[in-house]
Amino acid sequence: MNIKPFFGLGGVLIAAMTSEFNDQVTSIALIDVRGALGISHDPGTWISSLYVSAEIVGMAISPWLMVTFTLRRWMLFSIGLCAASSVLIPFNPNIEAIYALRLLQGLAGGLIIPLLMATALRVLTPDIRLYGLAVYALTATFTPALAETVAALWTDVVDWRFVFLQTIPLCSLAGVLVWYCLPQDQPQYQRFRMLDWRGALLLVIGTGALSTMLYQGDRLDWFNSKLICVLALVSAIAIPLLLVNEWFHPLPFLKLQLLGRRNLAYGALGLFTFLIVGQSGSTVPLGYLQEVQGYRPLQSNLITLEIAVSQLVMLPAMALLLDYKRVDSRVVSLVGLGLILTSCIGSSFLTVYWNRDQFYLWQLLQAIGQPMVIMPLLLMATNTVTSPAEGPFTSALVNAPRALAEAAGAWFLELIGRWxxxxxxxxxxxxxxxxxxxxxxxxxxxxxxxxxxxxxxxxxxxxxxxxxxxxxxxxxxxxxxxDTFLILGALTVFLMVVVMTLPVRTMPPRIQFAKN
Known part of the structure; x- marks a missing residue:
């Protein structure tokens, strides 16, 4: 048995985790980063906003470019772009250059993460595919939860520059593993003759306008701002045109026809909703501890570290459980959502006397519930892939809403806070x-x-x-x-209704693909 591709998958996982750290750790340590770089609050909001806008574009186009340039070459390019853009940020006093580097950093992150799913589906046979999905799920549950601890390490113990310099060893290791362990395919440059350039242009304009509006709307007082009105108009025009273009294009970035498969539609909608609930369920307690109790990241990181460590046990356990024929993945999802709902309701009883200790039990329920939702979701979505050619399209449809969920989550929490x-x-x-x-x-x-x-x-x-x-x-x-916890609970109930109505039952990959 050739084990080299498994090391290659490990390299892609390290690169994907690095890109998540570039996003999450920077957001958590943003006050320290702004202070060190001499950036005030309002200009500093663009550091996160630009990253997410570019990430959405990267996640949508990366699977198409992977097929064109080959997985190995495109992965190496993305890792190099991630490392170069990150390393230059702490040494650049020019805020315009920092904005440009954050755009490149976000684009690199968006290019890398879909490649993890594509690599897992390619490298792992149906007998062990569920464990490959667990590897992908690490970037959705484990890495965001670990980000608070990493941010505390760099800002409170070592040096704020390592928020960005952490990419040097991680990307170096990822690049070596990808270079030596992933196979080299034949590039398909002829696909450029059918390049969806209208889709690419509409994608950049439409999603860029939408994500910027969601991130900056509260600060600029929404439709009392001319900029927000223009962004809303642009996104309202560009995004419908993008969907029409992708529907009729012969080789699109987003093959929307695949959403006619109920389980894949659930995968896109469910992951979008789950990430808003899951990531907000972790960040809201941190915001409370910082604002009311005056905690620094070094003091509050243990409640998210609890979630991160639990994923290393829960995700493989869920892969093992879902591999049984009798287990219905929809029931597992409902149980997990029930635990998350209980966590939200329990956390809503917080008072001024609550500190870190009172959140441990409720975050433990989050830690158990999240993998019980994400693993069945990935199983149902990826089992819709009937041929290797559909793999990149599936990755794009699942990952593009994932990036948009971050902007929507930021808008959602700001809306609740303001209202x-x-x-x-x-x-x-x-x-x-x-x-x-x-x-x-x-x-x-x-x-x-x-x-x-x-x-x-x-x-x-x-x-x-x-x-x-x-x-x-x-x-x-x-x-x-x-109130925020109760509203997140209501959103969890909505997702429970979706689970009970939209997806259909599917078998473990070793059984599903044996029939085909």
Missing amino acids: RGALHSDRIVDEVGQDRWRVIQSYGVLPQYPPPLLPDGRPRAPGSLEAFSHAVEQQVTILTTS
Whole structure:
């Protein structure tokens, strides 16, 4: 048995995890990165926004280019682009150049991740394909959860530059494994004669406008901003044109006709929804701990590290479980979604006294539930592939919504924070009443339980207007966080309904493909 392709798959996995770190670790450490580079808040928001916009494009076009240039060559190019764009960022004081490098970094990340699924489907036989899907699932559950710990290591222990310099050893190892272990195919340059250049142009314009609008809309006050209005108009025109173009093009980037297969349609919709719920379920507790309790990443990373470590056990266990003929993958998904729903409901009872310890149980339910959803989803989606030629199209259809889910998740959390936060702020101020305001103005006394803290950890002097304002902000954050968990729970219920209605039962690959 030739084991070299398995090492090649390991190289692609390392590259995919590196690209995820470029995204997630940078977002978590963004305050430190902005401070070190001298970038203020508003310009700094584009560091994440540009990355995601380019990532969406990369995920849509990478499978097509992989077939044209061959897997090995395209993978090596993507790894090189990832390394070069990352290494230059911490040494560049020019913000325009940093924006350009983040675009290239996001494009590289988008090019790499679909290749992991394509490599797993190619290298692993049906007997062990489920374990290859577990390898791909690591980038959706394990790597984002590990990112908080990695960010804490670089920003609080080592040096912020390693947020970007981490790519040097990782990409070097990935490149060596891919170079020596993946087979070299014959390139198909004749495909350029049928290049879908209209689709590529509409993809860049439409998805770029949509993701930028979702990321920047809250900061720019949505449709009170001319830029947001223009982006909304552009995306409303370009994306329908893109879908029409892809439907009729003979060699498209996105073969939309495949979505007529119910399980593949579920794979695209389910992964999009699951990533919003799963990643938000991890980031919301971190936001609470940072805003209310003043935690740094080094203090809060243990609750996400719990999820990350659990995936190393749960994902292979789910592959083993789903390999049994009697196991219905839809039932496994429903059980996993039930655990995630319980986690969301339990976390919604948080109070000002909650710290890291109170989140461990609920994050453990997330850690168990997430692989129970992602593994059946990947099984049902990839079992729709009936020929090798359909593999790249399937990868593009599954991964493009995955990138868009990050922008949609950021918009979703900002919408909840703005909508519910304003409501709770108004209610709290109203409930204080005019009598209590007169007490504050006359005597400067308003007891706080517990007393609010200054940034350095010392208690504020009780009774001041500043202390009252801080207490109101604290309560608004707590109530908004509670609402966020409940809304994520409602989104989980929606996904449960989708699981019960859209996909059909499928067999393990060793049985499914033996029949064919």
